[in-house]
Amino acid sequence: MQNMAERVLAGDRRALARAITLVESSRADxxxxxxxxxxxxKCAGRQAQRIGLSxxxxxxxxxxxxxxxxxLTAQGLRVAVLxxxxxxxxxxxxxxxxxxxxxxxxxxxxxxxRPSPSQSQLGGVARRTREAIALCEAAGFDxxxxxxxxxxxxxxxxxxxxDLFLLLLAPAxxxxxxxxxxxxxxxxxxxxxxxxxxxxxxxxxxxCADYAGALRLLxxxxxxxxxxxxxxxxxxxxxxxxxxAWAEMQALADWRRDHGHWGRRRAEQARHxxxxxxxxxxxxxxxxxxxxxxxxxLAAQVERxxxxxxxxxxxxxxxxxxxxxG
Amino acid sequence: MQNMAERVLAGDRRALARAITLVESSRADxxxxxxxxxxxxKCAGRQAQRIGLSxxxxxxxxxxxxxxxxxLTAQGLRVAVLxxxxxxxxxxxxxxxxxxxxxxxxxxxxxxxRPSPSQSQLGGVARRTREAIALCEAAGFDxxxxxxxxxxxxxxxxxxxxDLFLLLLAPAxxxxxxxxxxxxxxxxxxxxxxxxxxxxxxxxxxxCADYAGALRLLxxxxxxxxxxxxxxxxxxxxxxxxxxAWAEMQALADWRRDHGHWGRRRAEQARHxxxxxxxxxxxxxxxxxxxxxxxxxLAAQVERxxxxxxxxxxxxxxxxxxxxxG
Numbered sequence: 001m002q003n004m005a006e007r008v009l010a011g012d013r014r015a016l017a018r019a020i021t022l023v024e025s026s027r028a029d030x031x032x033x034x035x036x037x038x039x040x041x042k043c044a045g046r047q048a049q050r051i052g053l054s055x056x057x058x059x060x061x062x063x064x065x066x067x068x069x070x071x072l073t074a075q076g077l078r079v080a081v082l083x084x085x086x087x088x089x090x091x092x093x094x095x096x097x098x099x100x101x102x103x104x105x106x107x108x109x110x111x112x113x114r115p116s117p118s119q120s121q122l123g124g125v126a127r128r129t130r131e132a133i134a135l136c137e138a139a140g141f142d143x144x145x146x147x148x149x150x151x152x153x154x155x156x157x158x159x160x161x162x163d164l165f166l167l168l169l170a171p172a173x174x175x176x177x178x179x180x181x182x183x184x185x186x187x188x189x190x191x192x193x194x195x196x197x198x199x200x201x202x203x204x205x206x207x208c209a210d211y212a213g214a215l216r217l218l219x220x221x222x223x224x225x226x227x228x229x230x231x232x233x234x235x236x237x238x239x240x241x242x243x244x245a246w247a248e249m250q251a252l253a254d255w256r257r258d259h260g261h262w263g264r265r266r267a268e269q270a271r272h273x274x275x276x277x278x279x280x281x282x283x284x285x286x287x288x289x290x291x292x293x294x295x296x297x298l299a300a301q302v303e304r305x306x307x308x309x310x311x312x313x314x315x316x317x318x319x320x321x322x323x324x325x326g
Numbered sequence: 327m328q329n330m331a332e333r334v335l336a337g338d339r340r341a342l343a344r345a346i347t348l349v350e351s352s353r354a355d356x357x358x359x360x361x362x363x364x365x366x367x368k369c370a371g372r373q374a375q376r377i378g379l380s381x382x383x384x385x386x387x388x389x390x391x392x393x394x395x396x397x398l399t400a401q402g403l404r405v406a407v408l409x410x411x412x413x414x415x416x417x418x419x420x421x422x423x424x425x426x427x428x429x430x431x432x433x434x435x436x437x438x439x440r441p442s443p444s445q446s447q448l449g450g451v452a453r454r455t456r457e458a459i460a461l462c463e464a465a466g467f468d469x470x471x472x473x474x475x476x477x478x479x480x481x482x483x484x485x486x487x488x489d490l491f492l493l494l495l496a497p498a499x500x501x502x503x504x505x506x507x508x509x510x511x512x513x514x515x516x517x518x519x520x521x522x523x524x525x526x527x528x529x530x531x532x533x534c535a536d537y538a539g540a541l542r543l544l545x546x547x548x549x550x551x552x553x554x555x556x557x558x559x560x561x562x563x564x565x566x567x568x569x570x571a572w573a574e575m576q577a578l579a580d581w582r583r584d585h586g587h588w589g590r591r592r593a594e595q596a597r598h599x600x601x602x603x604x605x606x607x608x609x610x611x612x613x614x615x616x617x618x619x620x621x622x623x624l625a626a627q628v629e630r631x632x633x634x635x636x637x638x639x640x641x642x643x644x645x646x647x648x649x650x651x652g
Contacts, residue, residue: 038634131636267629274628277639278621282608282646295604302600303593308368310361310457313603320608 001033005040008139011078013112016139020114023131026124038131041138048080048137049253052162053147054155054184059170060194061147062101064236069102071242072143073110080136081105083116084129084148084158112141126157127280130273133161150184159187160269163262164249167191169211171203180211186218189229190248196233196241208233223261228252285320294319327359331366334465337404339438342465346440349457352450364457367464374406374463375579378488379473380481380510385496386520387473388427390562395428397568398469399436406462407431409442410455410474410484438467452483453606456599459487476510485513486595489588490575493517495537497529506537512544515555516574522559522567534559549587554578611646620645 004022007015023034055061069079081102105111114132116125129146136144146162148154159165167188169180185191191211196204211231218229232248234241256262285291298316301307307315330348333341349360381387395405407428431437440458442451455472462470472488474480485491493514495506511517517537522530537557544555558574560567582588611617624642627633633641 035634035636035640039637042634127636134634267631270628270631270635271625274625274635274638274642275621277635278612278642279609281639281643282612283605286604286608295601299597299600302596305593305596308361308364308460309596309600309603310364310453312600313607314361316600316604317607 001037001040005037008037008041008135009044011140013139016112016135017114019135020132023135024128034131038134041134044138046137046140048133048141048144049249050133050144050146050161050163051249052158052165053145053168054150054158054166055147055168055194056150059168060236061149061168064168064192064194064234065145065147066102066105067236067239068242068246069105069111069145070108071239071246073105073108076110077142078110078112078140079105079108079143079145080112080114080139080141081145081147082114082129082132082136084125084146084154085116112136112139125154126161126273127277129157130161155184155187160272163256163265164189164253166249169193169207171195171200171207185214188215189224189252190245191215191229191231192241192245193231193233194236197235197238201235204233223256223265225252225255225259291320327363327366331363334363334367334461335370337466339465342438342461343440345461346458349461350454360457364460367460370464372463372466374459374467374470375490375575376459376470376472376488377575378481378484378491379471379494380476380484380492381473381494381520382476382496385494386562387475387494390494390518390520390560391471391473392428392431393562393565394568394572395431395437395471396434397565397572399431399434402436403468404436404438404466405431405434405469405471406438406440406465406467407471407473408440408455408458408462410451410472410480411442438462438465451480452487452599453603455483456487481510481513486598489582489591490515490579492575495519495533497521497526497533511540514541515550515578516571517541517555517557518567518571519557519559520562523561523564527561530559549582549591551578551581551585617646 004015004019008019019037022030022037025031025034053061053065055064065081069081072079102113106113133144133146146158148158165187167180167184167190169191171193191208193204193208193211196208208231215229215231221229230248232241232245234245236242253262256265286295295316298307298312298319302309302312330341330345334345345363348356348363351357351360379387379391381390391407395407398405428439432439459470459472472484474484491513493506493510493516495517497519517534519530519534519537522534534557541555541557547555556574558567558571560571562568579588582591612621621642624633624638624645628635628638
């Protein structure tokens with residue numbers, strides 16, 4: 001483990017990949033090793049800029065990450081890309097193709113791309129992703145991009161572990177604009193309207209203005225300087241608008257650092273995930289024998305009407321008191 | 327307690343009201359008494375028809391319940407009305423006015439109306455409402471109407487404790503029809519388009535046809551006979567269509583009883599609530615001292631970055647193991 005920690009700290013991508021595999025494991029001995037590793041690496045105190053990125057399929061997410069990532073590495077920055085796709089267990093790993101779709105970035109020695117593990121439980125995905133972010137930070141990456149498809153609660157989850165949250169959208173008619181849920185809009189720091197090129201350029205500009213208008217209608221958040229959240233057009237295909245977008249992200253990040261919002265947000269996020277993890281771990285005890293079997297038997301009695309729900313639930317708590325020490 | 331149980335079983339409305347107050351209490355001694363009372367009453371094996379009713383404010387819910395309830399009591403049936411409003415804690419008890427708005431029904435000796443307790447936690451609302459339903463059943467009511475405003479998850483909760491779920495809607499233009507969330511539509515057994523009177527009669531008929539069309543597009547559920555779920559028009563104001571609606575509810579209920587769906591659904595619901603209650607009670611342990619204080623102190627360390635989230639969460643589980651026996 002000491003060796004692995006040293007190699008991760010030295011920025012060794014193969015060691016980083018193995019460390020991520022370790023934190024993705026649910027085996028008890030692996031979990032114990034992962035905890036030690038994370039504690040070890042924490043001491044380095046390295047922080048990357050964590051950027052969450054959400055966008056539905058077809059919006060050009062891979063092309064954007066490829067172009068944006070290559071622009072950053074060309075500036076000498078080290079970029080890690082993590083994918084979060086709670087649906088990948090079902091859809092059969094659509095993210096598996098990421099490395100192929102991001103051919104240039106995946107061959108870049110300053111970049112590291114990690115596909116989403118096939119995993120259906122959102123709670124598990126959250127913990128693994130957070131730990132993977134921590135590993136990438138320890139490995140000295142300057143930017144960690146956490147991308148997610150807009151499915152269920154994955155956007156909220158990613159926003160809760162990112163410093164900045166980007167929403168990548170396609171050019172659209174006014175009617176479609178309303179398809180973006182208000183809750184998602186409220187999480188965005190910067191909206192990027194992609195495909196501002198060729199025939200769609202004018203539509204993209206109009207869409208961007210529409211979203212800018214919609215953003216102005218939202219309640220002002222304390223963590224935003226004047227003019228944020230904002231909407232910008234980009235063309236991942238023509239690699240246009242990417243530097244401007246990065247400059248805006250930096251301006252926002254700098255302002256938040258200067259005004260104490262950056263550290264406060266990280267602290268709040270850490271607390272949020274700690275509390276979520278404590279709850280998840282507590283509930284996981286219900287799935288362990290002998291508790292699991294005893295609860296199943298009580299549930300069967302409830303189903304047959306032999307005991308009231310209330311009395312059964314109280315009996316279950318008594319059983320938990322006795323059995324939890326296992 | 328024995329006395330209270332006997333009086334509830336005898337249909338004494340004052341004893342019923344006091345019993346509901348008892349199950350609404352969170353005091354430990356009251357909880358113990360409530361559990362005993364519920365076990366006692368369970369033996370009577372009485373079952374009412376549990377009807378869930380949802381509708382947004384302005385749709386005429388109180389007027390409908392008043393007219394529908396009075397029609398049932400006129401037939402000799404005993405009707406209990408329970409209100410579920412998770413928002414009432416904030417809105418300051420809007421349901422408090424129910425008895426005034428249902429003046430005729432509230433004076434009816436065959437009726438019992440219970441306003442929503444002011445309570446903000448949905449988990450607590452669920453347990454209290456289920457227990458209040460059980461008390462009303464023991465008190466010999468034939469029909470228990472559980473009404474809720476369409477706020478957040480309260481509709482799902484009510485549908486999960488009802489035998490039949492009604493959705494009360496207002497006449498609307500085609501555009502507004504889409505405002506009803508698909509998930510809510512899928513829970514409905516019967517959609518009632520209210521206000522089919524006066525100027526709105528034609529619109530109500532058209533709206534009803536629209537909803538009927540929308541219902542036909544939904545996936546067929548095993549618990550539905552041919553023609554269900556269905557949409558009907560009613561006028562609570564003119565007391566029109568109520569008998570037809572009741573006849574349809576009876577037809578649906580009879581079919582489900584004959585085909586084993588009724589009992590199966592009750593068994594599944596009981597199991598669902600048992601499991602939910604076990605989880606809630608387990609999580610409630612995190613809020614009890616000394617665990618609460620120890621977790622707060624760990625959370626503060628996490629916020630200050632003195633310990634990793636992962637390590638803190640594991641430490642929390644160790645503390646829980648030691649402290650849970652209290």
